[in-house]
Amino acid sequence: GNSVTQMEGPVTLSEEAFLTINCTYTATGYPSLFWYVQYPGEGLQLLLKATKADDKGSNKGFEATYRKETTSFHLEKGSVQVSDSAVYFCALNDYGGSQGNLIFGKGTKLSVKP
């Protein structure tokens, strides 16, 4: 079945460092891909998404490119801030499945130190 694998954390960076969180997926069709972020004590919120191959999603300085050839959707940010400390989830939609839900990776906790 469809699945998402993302790098395990926690990831600890200094402020202004470059961030990469790896995400790869397995899917039979052409899913849409998402990154959700969960700030401490809150629910998940959509960070960015991409709906087809070579699409780049971007928001708040974060970017991710849908790479069909490598089945990847890595999250990047050029200069992280303390306020970016959160748990990040990569997800895909269960395209073609009867339930139509998101399949999530296990999450990567990011801590940014001043």
Next chain:
Amino acid sequence: EAQVTQNPRYLITVTGKKLTVTCSQNMNHEYMSWYRQDPGLGLRQIYYSMNVEVTDKGDVPEGYKVSRKEKRNFPLILESPSPNQTSLYFCASSPRSLAGGSTDTQYFGPGTRLTVL
């Protein structure tokens, strides 16, 4: 303000004592869903609802019930809670189901942390 609300936010209970976690959305969304979040396992879907009176099992439905009598509400019911249901629960909604390639965003509630002793 468009939002998904859940109540209670925190709950400690004992084994076997029936409980209900409420979920409400004010965005007129058709699709609603419940997830549980556990360390090392990420989010797993419990139940979902495509529309009023239409509900179905997700990946981990055992021990849970749901109902969808109104579009805005989707309560999660634990008839006889057990300690392995101790978890962080999230309700989510989206305009439509994500089936068929829809790219609708899911909107999540703030979570309910449940402890079953």
